Amino acid sequence: MNMRIDTDFPGGNLLVKEIRAGEAVVAVDQRDTPSPWFYWCFRAAFQEKGEYRFRFDQPNKIGTRGPAVSYDNGITWEWLGRACVDDSGCSFVYSHDGKGGPVIFCMGMQYQPVHLDRFLEAHADSPFLRKEILCRTRKGREVELLTIREPGVKSPHKLLLTSRHHCCEMMATYVLEGILLEALENAEVRRTFEVFAVPFADKDGVVDGDQGKGRAPHDHARDYGESPIYPETASIMKLMKEESIDFCLDLHCPWIHGKDNEAIYFVGPPLRSMEEKTKVFAEFLRKEAEGIVPYDGEILLYGTSWNTGANYIQGSPMRDWAIRQPFNRFGASMEIPYANAGETTFEPRMMRNFGRCIARAMIRFSQEIKK
Numbered sequence: 001m002n003m004r005i006d007t008d009f010p011g012g013n014l015l016v017k018e019i020r021a022g023e024a025v026v027a028v029d030q031r032d033t034p035s036p037w038f039y040w041c042f043r044a045a046f047q048e049k050g051e052y053r054f055r056f057d058q059p060n061k062i063g064t065r066g067p068a069v070s071y072d073n074g075i076t077w078e079w080l081g082r083a084c085v086d087d088s089g090c091s092f093v094y095s096h097d098g099k100g101g102p103v104i105f106c107m108g109m110q111y112q113p114v115h116l117d118r119f120l121e122a123h124a125d126s127p128f129l130r131k132e133i134l135c136r137t138r139k140g141r142e143v144e145l146l147t148i149r150e151p152g153v154k155s156p157h158k159l160l161l162t163s164r165h166h167c168c169e170m171m172a173t174y175v176l177e178g179i180l181l182e183a184l185e186n187a188e189v190r191r192t193f194e195v196f197a198v199p200f201a202d203k204d205g206v207v208d209g210d211q212g213k214g215r216a217p218h219d220h221a222r223d224y225g226e227s228p229i230y231p232e233t234a235s236i237m238k239l240m241k242e243e244s245i246d247f248c249l250d251l252h253c254p255w256i257h258g259k260d261n262e263a264i265y266f267v268g269p270p271l272r273s274m275e276e277k278t279k280v281f282a283e284f285l286r287k288e289a290e291g292i293v294p295y296d297g298e299i300l301l302y303g304t305s306w307n308t309g310a311n312y313i314q315g316s317p318m319r320d321w322a323i324r325q326p327f328n329r330f331g332a333s334m335e336i337p338y339a340n341a342g343e344t345t346f347e348p349r350m351m352r353n354f355g356r357c358i359a360r361a362m363i364r365f366s367q368e369i370k371k
């Protein structure tokens, strides 16, 4: 039983150590991330019907719903489920029926530029949505800046949305897309906010399939300050200053499983006044999300669990820089799990719906803090 593995496509990441009959021993390609991380994405072609095993050389590489799998070249995704994962959690089995083309496996549900392009194509006729170029990456790629504006209306607030400061955090971008969808379809959002969005804050990492998290010497989410080393972060700070953007939301995904990683939560800010505002927003969001996505209003307060000063020694994330700017009213950072909140399994449609909840909660919240 032979198989062929490759990573020669956007987002591809895997090291193949050994392939023997029906089994591949593989490893995550850490690239420039020194500490073990868990992003991988590969394509496999199978010669014949049968059971094929993929064994990682290290633990904690397969998530709570098993691998995500795509049969249409990475466009749509489903979970293979935990039943195909062995007890050690290090390997999974794929049963190939002998039909169809290559299959792409990934640790989560992929969101690549092709997905953003599909979103933009679907709304090409929108009078509100525009795609601009924020900047070019170190490797010369264009970094998308999307704007949503109601023509002829001066909205009282400006909202910046970002994801993929850690490029492997794919599910967060489905949530971002949902916020944009609500802004396109709900005039109240546009009359409250002029919306700016940078879906791929580390575009090179997204396309190259890097871990991104904990990159040496520091990653994009530790680059906000006096001397940024990435063009994207420098451009985001410039944009915020030039536009006096008063609301911002930075979307992330947490670690791969366990406590703090299988629930949606806000990362509590280091400023007390902002912590209070985050609590208010979290409560609006909890109500909006009821019956759509389990979100119990959780905030991981600053000073607890991993959210302490030690986590930010290398530098500041966007939120921490933004909330210290004179024009800022609200900055928040959220963690969206890769695959589930408790018993609830995530998939793109649910994540977009959660994004819509965020947009609606943001309207109520902006009205509340004005009082």
Ligand SMILES: [Zn+2]
Residues within 6 Å of the ligand: 165, 166, 169, 221, 252, 253
């Ligand atoms: Zn992150």
